[in-house]
Amino acid sequence: MIANMTEDQLLVLVIKYLKETKKSALQQILDELHPYDVAQLYKGLPEKHHHKFITFLTPDQIADLIQELDHDMQIEILHKLGIERSSKVMDLMDNDDLADLLNELSVDKIQEFLDVMKKEDSQHIQSLMSYPADTAGGLMTNQFVWIHADQTVRQAVDKLKEYAHFSENIYYLYVINEEKQLVGVVSYRDLLIADMHEVIEDLMFNRVVSVHVDDDQEEVAQTIERYDFIAVPVVDNRNKLLGIITVDDAIDVFIKEANEDIEKLSASGKDIDFHTKATTAAVRRLPWLVLLLFIGLVSGSIISGFEETLEQVVALIFFMPMIAGMTGNTGTQSLAVVVRGIVTTNVDRKTAFKLILRELRVGIIIGITCGVLISLIAFLWQDQNMYLGFVVGVSLLVTLIVGTLAGTIIPLLLYRFGVDPAVASGPLITTLNDIFSLMIYFGIATAFLHQLVSL
């Protein structure tokens, strides 16, 4: 019935059922909805209906719903449920989502919840929470199904049926030995087309690709992407199977890492989105700005060192913003190429060297092009002063080469020393290139001061 209704029509119907306390009619709707759709409904409901809506849901449905909401709304729901019902819901949540949720709460509150939860679950949650959030351990869930190599397909299928309630999003069956070490993997498809008395060992794939529990989340996501996996198993040093990470987590990692790259490239500060308060956003943005302010003053003091040159040839100032700006622009371009290249390529010494050489060539090509162009413009604009054109053109040539190399070498050096190269940020490269470009420009101008003034 609801198959063709729009979101708004659904919302109206849900509100009607809530007002009339028609629990079973509401349940019929919810049966046909994905957790994401239920979450959209919940967000669309007026606040006053939230409580009743929650009370109409089963713990399973609440667990699904809560995983789709942001932290504030999650906490709100836990509050509405109370400790007792909350812990029942928590038992049903994906363990990785639950660990994330608990990480937002105070230590006392966490303990309160853990005390009421099933002992097995609470132990598992605590071990999950001990892994850093941005590693394989922080992403993994224990909601997977394992089996031994000597069991049959029928036994595997029976086990799957038993665990069906949480194997909904799981598409592989992992094979472990007596020491819980990962020895193989079988897909649901393989089970489906196999004969019921075949032995798992004969079906399974031996060379299992896994990630280590301490691996960085970016490596995990890359593994899933390369192999087009739906899930990847997580093991410890002894190859013991600890959990699995599913492809939806990999997608979240890719989005998060891209956002972080852009945050850093623009020095825009951590975690600012459309809903961040103005004061919070300002506080997060200020550290970089204040640092850049001081670096910017270095440019000023360089200029003041060349005061004499400037007083004699005021026209030099007119080209200053252009030269400084262009050096910053080419540096930003190179930086972006390096930062994104690192996402998909392993950079060894040889690759780095080749890249620097390439960028040197790029710098020379754009330097010559822009240098010749600006020489002509300067010559025509400033009363056909040949020397001014020459000084501005040569300066731009040199600064573009230096700027291109700085935008390449600085992030590569950071990467070499284990620092995320995106912290080199567009604004930082731009500000540094300001300094380089002014020194080069005024240096060259001072060297030719005699010729510049004599005209």
Place this chain on the structure above:
Amino acid sequence: MIANMTEDQLLVLVIKYLKETKKSALQQILDELHPYDVAQLYKGLPEKHHHKFITFLTPDQIADLIQELDHDMQIEILHKLGIERSSKVMDLMDNDDLADLLNELSVDKIQEFLDVMKKEDSQHIQSLMSYPADTAGGLMTNQFVWIHADQTVRQAVDKLKEYAHFSENIYYLYVINEEKQLVGVVSYRDLLIADMHEVIEDLMFNRVVSVHVDDDQEEVAQTIERYDFIAVPVVDNRNKLLGIITVDDAIDVFIKEANEDIEKLSASGKDIDFHTKATTAAVRRLPWLVLLLFIGLVSGSIISGFEETLEQVVALIFFMPMIAGMTGNTGTQSLAVVVRGIVTTNVDRKTAFKLILRELRVGIIIGITCGVLISLIAFLWQDQNMYLGFVVGVSLLVTLIVGTLAGTIIPLLLYRFGVDPAVASGPLITTLNDIFSLMIYFGIATAFLHQLVSL
């Protein structure tokens, strides 16, 4: 045996088998490898072994391998295979990958391949190639399994067994009616735990989430991400099922879109990676640089308009790079927040208005902080000139507010008019903010020229 070998050890073994023409030994290795690993092997092999390696593979294995390689290597393999064997391999490739591959070839060459392919496949490929690559139609494959609602689980399983060779990466079974319209979906897990004579209609999920064949790839990827899908069905205007898009394609879209955002934000030009030739990279980067060069000259002509003011108070120049730089930096920060926010949020008029107000407040807070700071510095540095400190501080306050707003409003306006806001790019915002900041700074300085000079 090979389960614990490193990539290098494997490579040595493969070369040995190739030299000794041990086809079956090589096949035993390949059986245990993922297509990604086989591709890594192929890339690692010396050129001279490529041909023999290919001849040792089955068409199925070549189809898997070819999908993991870049276009140059794909074409190389097709060349080695010849038309006849190539078309056999093409019949076995995922249709979306094949359409991408053919798009790289000349029209004549495409026709040559299509002529030798199975008629059914060649027709399907041609229809796929008619969809733009960045839409749902360009991403979808026809390798899915469908069934009618009145069939039983046993019939479904039989059909799956029959199509097992291409249902390897597919985890849902789609239910269609007589008009091929999509009416439901069943997961493999549901089939596995269901009874063999249950009817599909009773198991299936009615409210199927699908995407339209003309939808933008970004919308498709968002749908898969929101619902944590492994695959999403593609339909036409009449809800006829045309194909499916799998989660690995969604991941590729997210990576591509993030790279494009960064390319545009840094004005670094399309498709430059570590392997792009220097001349190509330079040609792709130059258009933006030349444009920015001319805009940079506008800054110069603004300064030349204030030549008189500058000649009287040379110290004003010392603060110029800092003020222009800071305005650019805050603009870049705001821009990044807008560009990334748009990826996950729908921006309506109300959201835009709220965001602009927020950024105004941010601008005021950082403007006051940095303005007071620079006033003190200017006062202490420039012989305790109170008016200079005042002029520099007030200018920075005003330019930071304007710069923040420019970095917010310009991308929002572009978005409003259907242009990708990332084209506003860091360098462009920075260069525009240079111009704003110089006009404000020298404007204020000129207004207080009398006081500045009298000290």
